[in-house]
Amino acid sequence: MSHKTSSAFSRREAIVAAGAGAALLATGAAEGKSSVPQDKVTIYHIEGRRSQRIIWLCEELAIPYEVKFKRGDTMASLNMLKAVNPKMAMAPTVVFRGKTMVESGGIIEYLMSQFPGGERLAPKTSSPDYADYKMWMHYAEGTAACRINAEAMRELADRDRTIKPATIGGVFRIVGAQDVVDFLEAYIATHPYFGGNTFSAADIMMDFVATYIKTLPFDPATYRNLDLWQAKVQARPACQRALSIGLPDGPEKLRSQRK
Numbered sequence: 001m002s003h004k005t006s007s008a009f010s011r012r013e014a015i016v017a018a019g020a021g022a023a024l025l026a027t028g029a030a031e032g033k034s035s036v037p038q039d040k041v042t043i044y045h046i047e048g049r050r051s052q053r054i055i056w057l058c059e060e061l062a063i064p065y066e067v068k069f070k071r072g073d074t075m076a077s078l079n080m081l082k083a084v085n086p087k088m089a090m091a092p093t094v095v096f097r098g099k100t101m102v103e104s105g106g107i108i109e110y111l112m113s114q115f116p117g118g119e120r121l122a123p124k125t126s127s128p129d130y131a132d133y134k135m136w137m138h139y140a141e142g143t144a145a146c147r148i149n150a151e152a153m154r155e156l157a158d159r160d161r162t163i164k165p166a167t168i169g170g171v172f173r174i175v176g177a178q179d180v181v182d183f184l185e186a187y188i189a190t191h192p193y194f195g196g197n198t199f200s201a202a203d204i205m206m207d208f209v210a211t212y213i214k215t216l217p218f219d220p221a222t223y224r225n226l227d228l229w230q231a232k233v234q235a236r237p238a239c240q241r242a243l244s245i246g247l248p249d250g251p252e253k254l255r256s257q258r259k
């Protein structure tokens with residue numbers, strides 16, 4: 001793996017991803033062109049966060065990209081992100097063709113529409129799987145992550161390590177986080193992927209949700225099939241490359257840093 005430093009940050013501070021992106025950077029240089037292709041995606045990243053999704057997408061589609069974060073230092077990575085996107089400093093923040101974007105699902109769908117091969121990561125619109133794909137693409141953030149997060153925040157506040165139904169303004173939600181876990185589990189127990197029969201961007205979106213679930217005290221017996229599916233999708237070479245770039249010290253190190 002080769003690393004290339006960003007002009008904006010020192011070698012220790014910035015990591016420019018290898019893999020597909022580096023391959024294209026190298027091609028440009030060999031032809032005497034700019035070593036920075038116009039269509040390069042810049043991903044502002046925090047280890048273990050949703051920005052991992054964009055690295056994975058770029059690896060799946062061989063999109064040229066660079067990743068900016070400070071290894072092992074969440075606050076420094078956040079500050080890099082804030083410097084480029086002060087009003088909405090969220091991971092991922094992506095800079096592409098002069099635009100700064102947030103919202104991982106939107107970024108993924110946009111990049112898929114802009115690079116060759118993007119259509120490989122979605123079922124055809126004529127396929128019965130297309131409805132499932134669309135639903136999970138949006139459910140991942142629209143419902144799953146935020147409902148789980150609402151209860152996680154309460155759980156962290158209570159410190160009693162139990163998941164309780166979240167309330168909004170004192171009113172109980174009908175659909176709680178365990179309902180979300182049960183819904184995912186029921187689907188993935190009967191389908192190979194979240195986009196139905198084939199791997200798709202919906203799996204990239206849902207992977208973070210599965211990881212999030214594992215960090216909270218849900219009963220693992222309620223997400224066994226989700227676990228099996230996650231092991232399967234994470235074994236993909238593109239995901240493995242993305243993890244070695246975006247989470248170089250592994251999830252354990254990250255967990256120990258959070259304690």
Ligand SMILES: N[C@@H](CCC(=O)N[C@@H](CS)C(=O)NCC(=O)O)C(=O)O
Nearest residue numbers: 049050089090091092103104105141
């Ligand atoms: N729905 C957004 C959520 C982005 C988000 O909340 N990212 C987290 C990291 S995983 C973040 O930046 N948190 C900082 C904050 O909320 O202040 C997406 O999918 O991109």
